Amino acid sequence: MRAARFHEHGGPEVLRVEDVPVPEPGPHEVRISVRAAGFNHLDLWIRRGLPVDTTMPHIGGSDIAGLVSAVGEQVEGWEIGARVVVNPILFCGSCEFCLQGEESLCYRFRILGEHTDGGFAEEVVVPAHALHRLPDDFPFEQAAALPVSYQTAWRALLHRARLRAGEDVLILGASGGTAIAALQIARLAGARVFAVTSGEEKAEKLRALGAYRVYDRTTVDFARELRRDTDRRGVDVVVENVGEATWESSLRCLSPGGRLVTYGATSGRQGLTDLRLLFWRQLQLIGSTMASRSEFAEMLKVALRGELVPVIDRTFPLEEVRAAHEYVEAGRQFGKVLLIP
Numbered sequence: 001m002r003a004a005r006f007h008e009h010g011g012p013e014v015l016r017v018e019d020v021p022v023p024e025p026g027p028h029e030v031r032i033s034v035r036a037a038g039f040n041h042l043d044l045w046i047r048r049g050l051p052v053d054t055t056m057p058h059i060g061g062s063d064i065a066g067l068v069s070a071v072g073e074q075v076e077g078w079e080i081g082a083r084v085v086v087n088p089i090l091f092c093g094s095c096e097f098c099l100q101g102e103e104s105l106c107y108r109f110r111i112l113g114e115h116t117d118g119g120f121a122e123e124v125v126v127p128a129h130a131l132h133r134l135p136d137d138f139p140f141e142q143a144a145a146l147p148v149s150y151q152t153a154w155r156a157l158l159h160r161a162r163l164r165a166g167e168d169v170l171i172l173g174a175s176g177g178t179a180i181a182a183l184q185i186a187r188l189a190g191a192r193v194f195a196v197t198s199g200e201e202k203a204e205k206l207r208a209l210g211a212y213r214v215y216d217r218t219t220v221d222f223a224r225e226l227r228r229d230t231d232r233r234g235v236d237v238v239v240e241n242v243g244e245a246t247w248e249s250s251l252r253c254l255s256p257g258g259r260l261v262t263y264g265a266t267s268g269r270q271g272l273t274d275l276r277l278l279f280w281r282q283l284q285l286i287g288s289t290m291a292s293r294s295e296f297a298e299m300l301k302v303a304l305r306g307e308l309v310p311v312i313d314r315t316f317p318l319e320e321v322r323a324a325h326e327y328v329e330a331g332r333q334f335g336k337v338l339l340i341p
């Protein structure tokens with residue numbers, strides 16, 4: 001089969017599309033014939049080299065939709081040809097957090113396609129418990145845009161920050177797939193959305209998705225503008241994924257008692273926190289990553305009903321994996337980028 005791999009860490013030039021043996025499913029595993037695989041920022045981090053154990057040579061790709069093409073021993077309920085989307089979280093199943101149904105807090109938490117080989121290939125082997133069935137008419141591209149971004153935004157907003165109807169929320173970096181997912185989920189929850197992005201074209205697209213105010217960070221001080229637009233009150237919830245470049249401003253945007261939830265640090269991992277602001281305004285700083293399996297199932301149910309429709313920026317054929325990495329690295333996308341084997 002064809003697979004996009006890299007043999008050492010580095011820039012997009014380390015990526016190669018190669019012929020590799022078709023993987024065989026072991027017990028409790030199935031093989032998927034990949035029809036679409038979504039890109040995430042995580043794919044860039046893994047290619048550049050993170051201090052995590054990963055396979056080498058490595059096949060990336062955590063967001064996978066396709067057809068079951070082989071079923072391993074001791075797998076029940078799945079047949080060849082079933083249309084599926086994959087939840088990429090891998091967990092031990094026996095630690096105290098797994099036993100409470102909080103798999104994203106698992107001590108041995110890993111992600112398919114990051115710690116293991118993923119879906120940037122014609123075929124991929126996954127645990128059978130990761131599969132979710134897709135209706136016959138649900139497009140593979142839409143399904144592959146969901147898993148990482150939509151479960152991350154779902155947990156961060158609804159379960160960690162506990163966003164409620166009528167609240168105001170500010171979303172940073174609002175052109176990436178997960179930030180757009182956050183915008184859509186916040187709207188669905190009945191919140192009013194403020195967003196920060198770069199460039200008028202992206203700002204216009206965010207307004208079309210229902211953002212109430214959009215700030216272009218290349219031309220305005222968004223914290224100052226937001227405080228003016230909310231009569232100096234600030235917002236109830238800030239959704240952070242930019243990190244170092246926006247952290248201080250994000251804190252200044254919170255209302256008294258406000259919650260900041262973060263699931264990323266794209267621009268750098270150090271954030272300066274004015275501790276007086278933290279206690280005086282009684283703020284909460286909340287971390288979040290991925291989601292529990294039950295939260296994933298909740299999100300997917302809503303998406304399959306057509307109430308969350310992912311924004312897909314563009315697709316690349318598998319053979320153009322290098323161009324896809326360069327495109328995402330340059331931050332040119334608005335929404336999800338997919339590879340099609």
Ligand SMILES: [Zn+2]
Pocket residue numbers: 091092093094095096097098099105106107108109
């Ligand atoms: Zn566990």
